[in-house]
Amino acid sequence: MRLAFPLVVSALLFSLGVYGVLARRNAVLVLMAVELMLAAVGLNLVAFDAYWADALHGGQVLTLFVITIAAAEIGLGLAIVLLVFRERGTADLDRLDALDERAEVAAAPEAAP
Amino acid sequence: MSPLVPLLVLVPVATAAAGLVVGRRRVLARILAVTGPAVALLVAVAAAWEVGVDGPRVDVWSVVPTGWVPIAVATRADGLGLTVAVMVATVALAVQLYSTEYLREDPRYPSYAALVSLFTAAMLLVVVADDLVVLLVGWEVMGLCSYALIGHHWELAEARAAAVKAFVVTRLGDVGLLFGIFVLGDLAGSFQVSRIAVEVPELAGATLTVGLLLVLLGVVGKSAQVPLHVWLPDAMVGPTPVSALIHAATMVAAGVFLVARLYDAFLASAGALAVLAVLASVTMLGAALAALAQDDLKRVLAWSTSSQLAYMLGGLAVGGYTAGLFHLLAHAAFKALLFLAAGAVIHAVGTNLMAGMGGLSRRMPLTASTAGIGLLALAGVPPLAGFVSKESILGAAEEAALHGGPLPAWAAWVVLVAGLATVLVTAAYVTRAWTLTFVGPDRTAPGSRPHDPPRAMAVPLVALAVPTVVLGVLALVPDVIASVLDRAVGADGAAGPPAAAVADPGVGLTPATTVLSLLLVAVGAGLVLAERSRIRGGDPAASLGGLRRVLAGGFGVDAAYDAVVVRPVRAAARLVVAGDSQVVHAYVTGAGRAARGLGGLVHRAQTGRVQGYLAGVLGVVVLLVVAGVVLA
Numbered sequence: 202m203r204l205a206f207p208l209v210v211s212a213l214l215f216s217l218g219v220y221g222v223l224a225r226r227n228a229v230l231v232l233m234a235v236e237l238m239l240a241a242v243g244l245n246l247v248a249f250d251a252y253w254a255d256a257l258h259g260g261q262v263l264t265l266f267v268i269t270i271a272a273a274e275i276g277l278g279l280a281i282v283l284l285v286f287r288e289r290g291t292a293d294l295d296r297l298d299a300l301d302e303r304a305e306v307a308a309a310p311e312a313a314p
Numbered sequence: 315m316s317p318l319v320p321l322l323v324l325v326p327v328a329t330a331a332a333g334l335v336v337g338r339r340r341v342l343a344r345i346l347a348v349t350g351p352a353v354a355l356l357v358a359v360a361a362a363w364e365v366g367v368d369g370p371r372v373d374v375w376s377v378v379p380t381g382w383v384p385i386a387v388a389t390r391a392d393g394l395g396l397t398v399a400v401m402v403a404t405v406a407l408a409v410q411l412y413s414t415e416y417l418r419e420d421p422r423y424p425s426y427a428a429l430v431s432l433f434t435a436a437m438l439l440v441v442v443a444d445d446l447v448v449l450l451v452g453w454e455v456m457g458l459c460s461y462a463l464i465g466h467h468w469e470l471a472e473a474r475a476a477a478v479k480a481f482v483v484t485r486l487g488d489v490g491l492l493f494g495i496f497v498l499g500d501l502a503g504s505f506q507v508s509r510i511a512v513e514v515p516e517l518a519g520a521t522l523t524v525g526l527l528l529v530l531l532g533v534v535g536k537s538a539q540v541p542l543h544v545w546l547p548d549a550m551v552g553p554t555p556v557s558a559l560i561h562a563a564t565m566v567a568a569g570v571f572l573v574a575r576l577y578d579a580f581l582a583s584a585g586a587l588a589v590l591a592v593l594a595s596v597t598m599l600g601a602a603l604a605a606l607a608q609d610d611l612k613r614v615l616a617w618s619t620s621s622q623l624a625y626m627l628g629g630l631a632v633g634g635y636t637a638g639l640f641h642l643l644a645h646a647a648f649k650a651l652l653f654l655a656a657g658a659v660i661h662a663v664g665t666n667l668m669a670g671m672g673g674l675s676r677r678m679p680l681t682a683s684t685a686g687i688g689l690l691a692l693a694g695v696p697p698l699a700g701f702v703s704k705e706s707i708l709g710a711a712e713e714a715a716l717h718g719g720p721l722p723a724w725a726a727w728v729v730l731v732a733g734l735a736t737v738l739v740t741a742a743y744v745t746r747a748w749t750l751t752f753v754g755p756d757r758t759a760p761g762s763r764p765h766d767p768p769r770a771m772a773v774p775l776v777a778l779a780v781p782t783v784v785l786g787v788l789a790l791v792p793d794v795i796a797s798v799l800d801r802a803v804g805a806d807g808a809a810g811p812p813a814a815a816v817a818d819p820g821v822g823l824t825p826a827t828t829v830l831s832l833l834l835v836a837v838g839a840g841l842v843l844a845e846r847s848r849i850r851g852g853d854p855a856a857s858l859g860g861l862r863r864v865l866a867g868g869f870g871v872d873a874a875y876d877a878v879v880v881r882p883v884r885a886a887a888r889l890v891v892a893g894d895s896q897v898v899h900a901y902v903t904g905a906g907r908a909a910r911g912l913g914g915l916v917h918r919a920q921t922g923r924v925q926g927y928l929a930g931v932l933g934v935v936v937l938l939v940v941a942g943v944v945l946a
Contacts, residue, residue, distance in 0.1 A: 223929050231925075294925055301922025 207248035214241035326435035333428030347427035355403035390444035405563035408774035415770035487535015494528030526586035537569025554657030562650035587721035591631035595732035598624035607865035634710025644699030651778035655685035662764035673756035699785035709824030741838030
């Protein structure tokens with residue numbers, strides 16, 4: 202089997218994930234995009250594992266680990282998104298700009314009584 | 315090595331220090347204040363006695379190597395120094411005694427008394443110093459004390475301004491003095507007056523004249539002569555006893571004393587003496603005219619001090635060493651008396667202005683009679699001290715003008731003419747002050763009850779009236795004054811003839827000038843009295859018309875200085891401030907602003923949108939990778 206095929210698929214998956222993380226507005230979809238990137242990494246690992254015919258199958262084992270941890274991570278991520286939604290009434294990333302210092306500086310004089 | 319001379323300086327210093335330590339315990343402060351000059355007076359008399367028995371001497375206590383001309387901590391016990399020391403201690407004692415009563419209620423009395431003691435100590439140091447640098451120390455301490463004492467009522471803006479003015483103007487002169495001392499020290503290879511006196515005849519020349527002119531700058535500053543006289547009338551805002559001290563015994567006398575101290579050097583420089591003669595002549599007449607038009611009793615006395623000091627310096631300039639110094643002593647007695655009497659009047663009436671006085675001789679007989687003696691002495695009426703001393707100066711001037719002296723004859727003529735004219739004006743302003751203050755209608759504020767001062771203030775008045783009379787009589791005994799004021803001390807401490815022996819006319823009456831000046835006194839007083847009866851008891855100065863304002867303002871010298879010096883300096887100061895705030899400071903604030911502006915640019919990127927940040931990170935990573943690939 203040619204190594205190039207899974208690598209190209211993996212690259213496409215990863216790019217799709219990057220695009221999703223950077224461009225999607227909904228936090229849940231961003232999380233899904235992150236999963237896509239993880240999947241791309243896993244595919245890479247498995248592909249190289251098979252290509253090098255590793256006796257210990259380290260790539261496949263590591264991929265299983267990543268999938269497990271990603272499951273836990275996505276659970277945590279969804280919980281945070283849920284809390285943010287409850288707190289702010291939105292999961293729109295464009296509106297979650299509490300890190301914006303400009304807004305604070307601009308709003309501060311008005312906020313002050 | 316006689317311990318008396320250092321003791322003379324250390325006693326008042328010690329009482330000054332103790333006076334500052336006792337703080338607010340007023341009785342103790344009073345006792346200390348009077349003890350200091352009293353002990354100093356005893357020490358001065360004892361030291362003078364010692365000089366009389368053992369002859370004059372110079373003691374070098376320590377030599378400070380400087381790498382150039384060494385500074386010798388040297389004292390000098392001679393007739394000149396110790397006579398002036400006795401005078402200083404006497405006036406200081408009178409002033410301190412008087413102040414215990416005059417400033418009885420003043421909250422700052424303890425520090426005041428301590429400063430007066432320090433002032434006395436500084437003057438005594440000037441008087442006994444043989445080394446010019448040591449003398450300068452006393453000279454500068456005196457300047458500092460005068461600043462503090464003139465500014466005694468520092469809550470008044472006027473007092474603060476006068477104190478600063480006195481300090482700045484005299485300091486201007488002191489710069490000259492400092493450099494003059496350097497020049498003399500460099501010429502003679504020593505700062506010691508006794509060495510300079512020996513070396514000077516071989517050194518006479520342009521450099522010596524320049525050095526002496528620089529010294530003269532200090533002298534005119536301290537002794538309130540043209541062109542640095544402007545601080546003296548303003549200094550009148552200080553307490554009256556301070557005026558008495560400054561004007562009679564210390565501060566202003568120091569300038570005259572310095573000329574006498576360096577007299578051997580001055581005799582070798584006709585140019586310096588001529589300059590001194592001209593400055594003294596201008597001051598003599600100008601200050602007397604200004605005194606004629608003043609409304610404030612103390613300012614009359616202040617201008618008259620300037621004028622009388624000019625007599626002394628004029629006398630010294632024409633070679634009348636004994637005459638000039640005798641006038642210093644006589645003036646110390648009668649001017650201290652006059653200031654203290656003026657203080658008593660002001661204390662009783664509550665105003666400085668003569669317009670608020672009048673007819674006080676009936677209510678204050680003691681003050682009026684002692685002040686009368688002082689005024690007569692000031693006018694030069696025989697046989698009082700001022701008469702003999704002034705005649706001696708005029709006699710010396712006549713001698714120098716007709717038969718030649720240490721200075722060009724024309725300069726002696728200037729002194730003689732100015733001196734005689736001043737006799738007339740002096741008699742006029744003395745008569746005016748007397749008639750406005752002590753006789754005529756009573757113009758005191760209703761309800762005030764002027765009365766003679768209490769004993770602590772009356773005793774100094776009477777005590778100072780005694781030398782005012784006695785000195786005049788004493789001076790008529792031949793050679794007494796001249797022998798007392800002898801300055802001759804050889805370099806090795808042994809008595810010897812002064813280096814430059816110029817015939818000193820001494821103290822005495824010269825027929826021509828005496829008759830002329832007595833006539834002028836009568837004319838001056840008569841003119842004022844005639845004018846007074848013509849305008850029915852008013853102020854005779856009113857008849858001067860528009861001239862009066864010019865005279866009262868001291869010929870606008872202050873305004874001229876304001877225009878020529880003060881305003882340009884202020885403008886320059888503003889320029890410097892502007893340069894600092896708008897050029898130098900602008901760089902500093904500019905650096906800050908630039909940093910903030912750049913920060914603001916970066917600030918824009920901080921949108922709070924994490925995706926934007928990530929996009930940035932990605933972009934940079936891609937850029938780095940591409941760059942790495944391409945460049946590798």
